[in-house]
Each structure stands twice: as C-alpha cells, then as structure tokens.
Amino acid sequence: MPTHTPSFPDLLFDDAARLRRWETLLMTHLGAAGYRELLPSLVMRNPDNPSTVRFFDGDQLVALRWDFTEALARTLVRRFQEPPSRLSYAGPVFRRPANSWDPVERIEVGCERIQVDRAERSEADRELAQLLMAVPALLGLEGCLLHLGHGALLRRPLEAEGIPADLGLEVARVLDRRAIHRAAELLEGLPARARLLAHAEVLLSGPDGPGCLAALAHSPYGSLLEAEAEQLARVCAGLAGHLPPGLTLRLDLGDLRGMGYYTGPTLRLWAPGAQRELAAGGRYDGLYPDLGRPWFAAGFCVRLTTLLELAQTKEGAL
Amino acid sequence: MNAVKPLLIALPKGRLEEELLPRLRGTAFELDARALKSRRLRIPMADPGLEAILLKGADLPRYVAGGVAALGVVGSDILDECPVELMELSDLNFGVCRLSLCAPDHTSLEQLKARPHLRIATKFLGATGRWLRAQGITAELVPLQSSVELAPVLGLADAIVDLVQSGKTLLAHHLVELTQLGKASARLVACRGLFLSEPERIGPLARGLTGLLRVPE
Numbered sequence: 153m154p155t156h157t158p159s160f161p162d163l164l165f166d167d168a169a170r171l172r173r174w175e176t177l178l179m180t181h182l183g184a185a186g187y188r189e190l191l192p193s194l195v196m197r198n199p200d201n202p203s204t205v206r207f208f209d210g211d212q213l214v215a216l217r218w219d220f221t222e223a224l225a226r227t228l229v230r231r232f233q234e235p236p237s238r239l240s241y242a243g244p245v246f247r248r249p250a251n252s253w254d255p256v257e258r259i260e261v262g263c264e265r266i267q268v269d270r271a272e273r274s275e276a277d278r279e280l281a282q283l284l285m286a287v288p289a290l291l292g293l294e295g296c297l298l299h300l301g302h303g304a305l306l307r308r309p310l311e312a313e314g315i316p317a318d319l320g321l322e323v324a325r326v327l328d329r330r331a332i333h334r335a336a337e338l339l340e341g342l343p344a345r346a347r348l349l350a351h352a353e354v355l356l357s358g359p360d361g362p363g364c365l366a367a368l369a370h371s372p373y374g375s376l377l378e379a380e381a382e383q384l385a386r387v388c389a390g391l392a393g394h395l396p397p398g399l400t401l402r403l404d405l406g407d408l409r410g411m412g413y414y415t416g417p418t419l420r421l422w423a424p425g426a427q428r429e430l431a432a433g434g435r436y437d438g439l440y441p442d443l444g445r446p447w448f449a450a451g452f453c454v455r456l457t458t459l460l461e462l463a464q465t466k467e468g469a470l
Numbered sequence: 471m472n473a474v475k476p477l478l479i480a481l482p483k484g485r486l487e488e489e490l491l492p493r494l495r496g497t498a499f500e501l502d503a504r505a506l507k508s509r510r511l512r513i514p515m516a517d518p519g520l521e522a523i524l525l526k527g528a529d530l531p532r533y534v535a536g537g538v539a540a541l542g543v544v545g546s547d548i549l550d551e552c553p554v555e556l557m558e559l560s561d562l563n564f565g566v567c568r569l570s571l572c573a574p575d576h577t578s579l580e581q582l583k584a585r586p587h588l589r590i591a592t593k594f595l596g597a598t599g600r601w602l603r604a605q606g607i608t609a610e611l612v613p614l615q616s617s618v619e620l621a622p623v624l625g626l627a628d629a630i631v632d633l634v635q636s637g638k639t640l641l642a643h644h645l646v647e648l649t650q651l652g653k654a655s656a657r658l659v660a661c662r663g664l665f666l667s668e669p670e671r672i673g674p675l676a677r678g679l680t681g682l683l684r685v686p687e
Contacts, residue, residue, distance in 0.1 A: 250555040251535050297667060326558075330665075331657075333561035402669070420666075427537045427663035 159256040167460055171259060174456055175242050177290050178261040185283060187240035187263045192223035194243075203248040205256060216246035220262055221439065221451060228266075229443045235266040239451075255457060262433075262453030266440070273448055277416070277435060281391055284419055284452050287431055288399055291459065296430075297400050299420040300388060301407030304380050309351055309373040313344035317412075324411040327352055347372040355405040364403045387417050410434070419452065425465065428458045476514075476521040477675070480530045480542035486565045486656050487524070490543060493683055520675075531556060531659065540664045540672055541679060547633060547654035551596045557660040559676050563685040565656040569597060570647040572640055573629040574622050579648045582629055583607055591621035592631040601631075601651045619643040658683065 163171060179189065199206050199215030206215045217223050220241045228235050242261045249256065263283065265276040288296040306327065310320040319338065326334035332352050339345040354371040365388075368374060368381050384403070391401050407418060410432075418434035433452020440447035479499070481490060494500050498517035505513045513522045525533060527548045534542040535554035545565060549558065571590070573582060582588055591612040592598045602609055612627045621627040623643050633654060634640060634647060658680055665672050 250553065251532075252553075253532075253536070297669075299666065329556070329558045329662075330660075331558035334558065404666075422663075422667035424667050425537075425664070426667050427661070429666075 161255050161257065163460075167464075170463060171456055171460065174291060174459060175259075175261055178287070178454055179240060179242055181286065181290055182240040182261075182263050182283065185238070185279070187238040188236065189240050189242065190224060190227065190236075191241065191243065192217065192220070192227045196223055196226070205246040205248075217243075218245055218247045220245060220260060220453065221264065221436070221449075224264060225439055225443055225449075229440065229445050234268065235440075235445070235447050237266055239264045239266070258455060258457040259460075260453045260455055260457075262451060264449055264451030267448040268446070270448060273435070273437075273450070276448075276450055277387075278390065280433065280450055280452060281387075281419060282394055284421065284431060284433060285391070285394060285396055285399060287421060287454060288423070289396055293423050293430075294398050295400075295424050296398065297402050297422045298391070298395075299402050299404040299407055299422060299429075300384065300391065301404045301418045301420070302380055302384055302416070303408055303411035303414050303418065304416075305355060305368070305377060305405055306352075306408050307411050308376055308380070309348060312373070312376060313342075313348065315342070315344070315348075321412050323348075324408040327356065327406060328408045330356055330406060332356055355408075364405060368405070384417060413438070416450070421454075423462055426458060426462045428455065428461075430455055430458050430462070476519055477541075477671070478512075478533075478539040479515070479520060479522050479675075479679075480525050480533045480539035480544075481522050482527045482530055482542075482544055482656075483524050484527065486527070486543065486545060489564050490656070490683065497678075497682055499679065499682065528552070534659050534661050537661045537663055540661050541676060542659045543656055543679075543683065544659055545654050546657050547594060547597070549657060549659070550652075550654075551594055553596075555662055557662050557665045558657050559660055559665075560658040560680045560684060562656040562658055562680070562683045563687060564683070565654075567633040567635045567654045568647070568650050569594060569631065569652045569654055570634045571601075571629055571631050571649050571651060572619075572622075572634070572645045572647050575644045575646055577629070577646075577648070582648070585628060588629070589627040590629050590631055591618050591627035593618060594631055597651060598631040619645060656683070 194217050195214050196217050197214050201218060204215035204218040206213055224239060224241065240263045244257050244259050246257050265280060267273055267276055306324055323335050323338055335352055336349055339348055351371045351373050354367050365381050365385055368377060388403060395401055407420060410418060413436055414434040415437040416435035420429040421431040422429055431452055431454040435450040437448045439449055500516040501522050502514040511524050515522055523539060527544055530542050530544045531549060531552045531554045533539045535556045547569060588609040589612055590598060590609050591614050593615055595611055595613055598611060612621060614621060618630045618632045619639055621630055631651060660672060660676055
C-alpha cells in the first residue's frame with residue numbers, strides 16, 4: 153500500500169465541508185467590503201527561497217505558489233498601470249514549515265489594500281484592522297487575543313548602530329523566540345551590545361498595556377523610537393474603540409517576526425490553544441517599490457489550515 | 471462539568487535530570503516521589519493542575535513545539551540540533567558543558583585539517599556542520615548516538631565533536647580538546663502557541679520555574 157505523506161494532507165468530508173464554509177464566510181465578508189478576488193497561478197517562476205516546493209518545467213526551475221502576497225504583486229505589476237485598491241484571495245500555498253511534521257500545503261484566505269497616495273494609508277490600515285477584528289465572531293471563535301507589534305522597534309536601533317542586515321535578522325529571530333541570552337551571544341564583541349540588550353529587555357519584559365509603551369521611553373533608544381511609540385499608542389487607542397466583545401487587544405513588543413518585511417504595526421490573531429496564529433497582517437510598503445512600482449500596500453491572511461487543526465483538537469468549538 | 475486538564479511540563483531524563491529534580495523539591499513543581507520510583511513517565515506534581523512528563527532530551531522539543539507540553543527544560547545542545555518552532559525563555563545556567571572538537575593525544579588541529587579524508591564522529595551533526603563550514607574545512611561526518619569517544623580509539627573516525635563537562639571521559643580514552651565549538655546549558659522552553667495565546671496561564675508558571683531553576687552567573 154502506498155505511504156501517505158502528511159505534508160500534503162487530504163481533507164475528508166467534514167474537514168472539507170468546514171473549509172468550504174469558512175472560505176465562503178470570509179470571502180463574503182471581504183466581498184461585502186468591496187474586495188474583489190484575484191487568483192494568481194499556482195505555479196510561480198524564479199523561486200529563490202529554499203523553503204519552496206520547486207521542480208523543473210522543461211528547463212525552467214519553478215515552484216508551487218509559496219505566498220499569495222508575492223504572487224499577487226508579481227501579477228499586478230505585470231498587468232496594471234494603476235493598481236486595483238482592494239483585492240482578496242483564497243487557496244493553497246506551499247512552503248516548508250519550521251516543524252517537520254506540519255503541513256507544507258496550507259489553505260489561506262486574505263486581502264490586500266493598495267494605495268498610490270501615501271496619505272490614504274491610515275484609512276486603509278483602519279479598514280483592514282476592522283475587517284480582521286470581525287473574523288473571530290464570523291468563525292464562532294471565543295476568547296481570542298489580538299497581538300499588536302511593530303518590527304521597527306528593533307529594526308531602527310539595529311540600523312542606527314550599523315548592525316549588518318543578516319546579523320540583525322538573526323537577532324530578531326532569536327528575540328522573537330524570547331531568547332535574549334542568544335542575542336547576547338550573537339552581539340558578543342560589538343560596541344553596541346550592552347545598549348541593544350538593554351533595549352531587548354524592554355521589548356521582552358512587558359507589561360502589556362500602556363505601561364508597556366511607557367517602559368519604552370526608558371530604553372537607550374527611547375528618543376529614537378518616539379514616533380513608533382506614538383504610532384502604536386494611536387493604533388492601540390483606535391483599535392480599543394472598535395474591539396468586538398470577546399476579543400482582547402494585547403501589545404506585544406516582542407513580536408519581531410517579519411521585521412525585515414513589515415514596515416509598520418503588525419496584527420496577529422490568536423485563539424486559546426492554537427499552535428499558530430490564526431491570522432496575521434500589517435503594512436509592507438517595501439514590496440511594490442522593490443518590483444518597480446511606487447505603491448503602498450497592507451493586508452492580512454487567515455490561515456484556514458491552522459483553524460482546521462484547532463477544530464480537530466477542540467471538538468465542538470468550531 | 472468538564473475538569474480542566476493538567477498542564478504538562480516536559481523534563482529531561484539523564485544528565486540534566488540529576489541537577490534539576492532536587493531544585494523542585496518543596497515547591498509546587500515537586501514530582502510525586504512514589505510515581506517517580508515507578509515505571510510511569512507521567513508524574514503528578516505537587517500542584518494538582520500540573521504534571522511532569524519525563525522524556526529523552528532529543529524527543530523533548532517536539533513534545534513542547536507540538537503543544538503536548540506547555541513548558542520544558544532541555545539542553546541547548548539538543549535545541550541546536552532540532553529545528554522546531556518554540557520559545558526559548560531562559561538560559562537556566564546549569565548543566566553547563568563545552569561542545570568541543572577532540573582528537574587523540576598529540577594530534578593538532580592543523581594536522582587534522584591537513585588530512586585528505588577527515589572523518590569526525592558526532593551526535594551533533596548540525597553544530598559540527600555549521601562550524602566546519604565557518605572554518606572552511608571539508609570532513610565526513612560519522613553519525614553516532616553514544617560512546618562517541620570510542621570512534622577515534624577504534625579507528626572509526628579521526629576526531630570527535632562531543633559535550634565535555636569535566637574532561638575525565640576524554641582523559642580515560644587518551645583524547646584531548648583541540649577547540650571549543652560552543653557552550654551548552656539547560657534552557658526553559660515553551661510552546662509558542664500556548665505562550666502567546668494563553669499568556670495569563672503560562673507566563674506565571676514560566677517565571678516561577680525560571681526563579682527556581684536559574685543558577686546565577
């Protein structure tokens with residue numbers, strides 16, 4: 153009998169039905185807000201990331217779609233002079249996970265807002281945050297947490313100290329694991345070590361809430377990060393005013409995942425007992441300029457595969 | 471009414487266990503002595519809401535990363551060999567060892583580098599591979615799980631990379647440390663999902679364990 157590979161899970165009846173129901177709910181939710189679906193090809197060219205599923209198409213190396221945002225961006229810069237402002241997507245992405253037992257094939261639903269005018273960014277961020285905050289109730293989830301972070305809280309001090317980009321990303325990776333002792337090892341021998349570690353202590357120590365941002369003022373980079381602290385305080389107050397019942401907002405200054413990608417505040421949706429965040433997003437204004445277009449973009453995706461895992465462990469919860 | 475399931479804490483068997491268990495005595499994390507003497511691997515703790523599972527170090531990170539155990543104590547040598555997604559909350563600073571390249575007496579590092587077909591026996595394939603790449607050395611890695619010191623003595627390898635604590639085992643096999651690749655010590659780890667989605671439940675336990683177990687530098 154052939155051996156089944158769990159990296160590419162088959163979804164049998166109940167799971168398939170759940171998946172379709174959630175996909176319909178979310179796409180209807182996004183459609184009602186004016187988001188139109190774009191379905192980029194399942195095959196992407198020029199894969200330079202080793203975590204993708206790559207194969208040869210004739211003499212060309214290609215990969216299965218590893219990320220919707222990048223796939224959408226490649227399509228849009230090729231086909232549009234002026235970008236559509238609201239996009240949605242649904243389907244699988246294929247990426248090798250950190251844990252070898254997790255699936256390579258994952259199903260996502262998400263959305264993106266693109267702006268040509270810098271001044272429209274705040275309004276777009278507010279709209280996306282409100283759409284994301286409505287997701288737990290749509291899916292029947294209770295007791296969820298919304299983590300608000302900002303990668304620039306580490307990126308700007310690293311840049312100010314002239315830390316090489318590769319080392320900076322490695323420091324962000326270990327601090328995202330809350331392993332400040334590993335950061336101490338990585339920064340060994342650098343003149344800025346003590347300052348950066350004192351700052352990392354502030355990022356990882358909490359407490360959650362307004363005190364968290366007040367503590368940032370006592371960091372060695374407090375004055376450098378005044379604008380980011382003010383932005384977070386503003387976003388926090390704005391979100392708190394629109395939080396639906398049952399959803400708790402939590403400042404997480406140690407959320408440094410995606411520091412090299414996100415350019416503004418980030419949001420991650422957690423449900424009690426979930427192994428991974430159910431949804432994540434933020435602003436990534438560097439993406440389109442890297443592809444030659446002066447556009448600004450933000451978005452989020454909901455990870456339906458994570459939701460399925462949660463449903464399987466918490467029977468009756470979803 | 472559903473009873474709340476006890477929260478599992480994964481503790482290592484072997485080298486770290488001997489240093490760890492005495493530190494838990496008289497606390498909410500103390501392991502039930504009778505269960506500990508039995509063959510059970512799931513041991514109640516003094517706090518009825520907690521249970522310990524005793525695991526081999528190499529398996530422990532998977533139990534934590536998979537969300538079976540909320541917290542765990544494991545050596546950094548194991549973590550460096552096991553690329554899983556978890557939180558590494560604290561260097562507990564006990565069970566401290568050196569990860570070293572060792573070879574028979576009177577062998578120098580230069581002599582090893584000059585060998586046309588250098589063979590290094592080790593359990594730590596990841597850390598050894600990373601060190602070799604950084605040094606620009608080509609070698610064949612001979613994967614072994616235990617009694618690595620025998621490999622150069624019996625001619626299976628030219629050198630070994632292994633954990634060294636006192637150096638007595640090396641001495642008994644006429645081996646010497648040529649260079650140190652890194653340091654290993656016990657770490658407190660947490661399941662990323664539980665740590666971030668249930669901070670009020672996991673955070674205080676993690677702080678409590680760190681307070682009990684961390685040895686001041």
